[in-house]
Amino acid sequence: MAMDDNNKVKLDNDTIMNLAKAIADVQQKQQEEQFKGSTITLTDYMQDWLQMKKQTNIDVKTYEGYESRYRNHIKPFFDAEAPKLTDVDTNTVSAFVGALREKVDNTSIRFSMRTLHDVFTVLSIALNEAVRGNYIPRNPCDNVRLPKVKKTQKEAITKEEVKTLYEITREANHFNWIAVPLLFSTGMRRGELLALTWNDVRYDIEQRTYYININKAVGAEKKPTIHAYTKTHSGVRRCYISEGLYNLMIEYREKTQHHNRTYVIAQKTKNGWREPRNFNRTVKQWCDKAGLPNGISPHSFRHAYATYMMMAGQPMDAVMRQAGWSNERMIHYYTDDAVMSQKQPEVAEAMGRLTEGMF
Template identity: 30%
Template sequence: MPVYKNEKAKGDKKWFYQFYTGEIVNGKRKKITKRGFKTKKEAEKAMIEAMAAYQKGEYIEPSKMLFRDYLQDWIKTKRNLGEQTLELYESYMRTHIVPALGHIPLAKLTAHDIEMFLDSLHEKGLSAATMKRIFSVVNAALNAAEMKDLVPKNVANKVEKPQVTRRRELVVWDPDFVSEFLEKTKYASRYWIAVYLAVMTGMRQGEILGLRWSDIDFEKRNLTIQQTVNRHREIKAGAKTKKSVRSVAISPETVEVLKEHRKMIMEERVALGPAYQNNDLVVCTQFGGPVTQRAIQKVWNSFLKKTGAPKITFHDLRHTHASLLIKQGVHIKVISERLGHSSVSITMDTYGHLMPNMQEDAATGLDTIIKTKVSRK
């Protein structure tokens, strides 16, 4: 194998490969050389891949590969990401990253290019949080390029990351307002049940839209989240993360509300007969099909307008659910499990500020179990 070691090279990446393509260019045999490998084995593996790509006509010299072409290859390796996260990455690439940086060869991308890119995002009026997420995509892609020896180093590491100085304040409703809101909107739309489930279970919108009747155990009063509906109305098995596939206990009243809703669904199913699309969905169109997130948003906006309620997002109902549990003194681990967070630390980081009296309550509670009287003689 034409793999060599350059003892004079700086650092520990001394191995390189070199092979002839079989073509003659300007009277000379064309060869391809790639340097910067830590071990002979790494160099051999990379050379075999490069030779195979060249024979298929898919080989692109690293110095000529455009950043947009690299990103397309890189995103294909990220299939382990959740579907919504993957869609977000692709959206950032399509809308912001590729238009600004895609024309630059990967090997020639500089820290200055990325700094100018961040400035352009700021000029567009994007929030610091959004800029940080977009930068994270660029940084992750370049980290992978460095690991694969496509670039000597990740130039994004030289760029100051966008700082999020203040997280968006969570807007939640108090229990009395939630009760009033649900009562006023109950018969305003068939999709009211989605709002009710968001408040009473803390489920994500995609999880609510994917919930089936077969996922609900009315006797044991719990439901299991096993599938979701994405923004394209596609039913997908699983959930956002492994922890998101979970069981959630439901209240006796929630059981009754669901049974009442099921009666309406069964009547529609009988009326339509063979024309009914039986997806077994709790939240569905009158024909039984999956509901679009846009349809839910439209109904949600109409509810806010009808009641004059403070404007919050549908997702804020999930935060409202968490706040209601906190007010009841439910343990943070239980809240984390209900929400399907990957760790309790995420729950604490998100809702810790809603528990300002926990320290005080803990200290005061000690007096109930330690019966020591202090007196002076």
């Protein structure tokens, strides 16, 4: 800053920039003081947030995942300086991601890049809700770039493998053989399947359609119970089925269950639903008997559903509604890359027909 002959103040560029920054800082501070996050630390907020989540209709396993990632990774980092919620900015979150990255690089710690993304997601979800609750003006996670995680190959069970599995279970008249066509034809989650009752299997007279009401699920906790909700809000749905599958289910109920069970996938010795771990063991026994590859589980059918529906060119929105996915990203996550790559030549041929005579 200098004085000229007319005693007028001249400001150099650095001074102007410093003044502008000071004004912006004051304005930002005033703005932040208008939010509830200026009086609560991030860790206190997240503990309250977790308590609120525990009381809402979310899957027990999902809550346990949130709580574990907060307790083991988020709390230790942010407890050190105990910043107010409004003081947590992009640089703070970037430093947190950097600390997580060091855990990934430390070979003595079992901490993967996928876990890093999961921990970051929990923080981001909590801060998104802080924005909606008027604690902070914006989510500082939004502009933080994460290191890329390599997509793990998700193998879908094939149609041929499903056919082999069905023939073996049907021939042996296993008490739960209907699970094979049900899982493959609907892509429903294991917990949703195990919670199904015969009252959930319906026929719409006006639309002349068959469907299954999916509105509950068996949890994956150590002592599983039936929850009156599914894994996500999108999971509560009317899942339509073909007439052929409906008739197969009725045949199963008559000839295998003899109308003596409440649940579709019931215990053989009494009228109760099957626990997830026991059902997993049963599926593994079926696969071993059929000579199928290791690693096939009830969830493999969900991957198959996404893969084959995409290969068949079905509308993505309809597929999402049927399987209870909340967004398109989940469909891409579930599709089998190896199987989908087989459709690429057909895509090239379609483009060839489209451009014929153009070039």
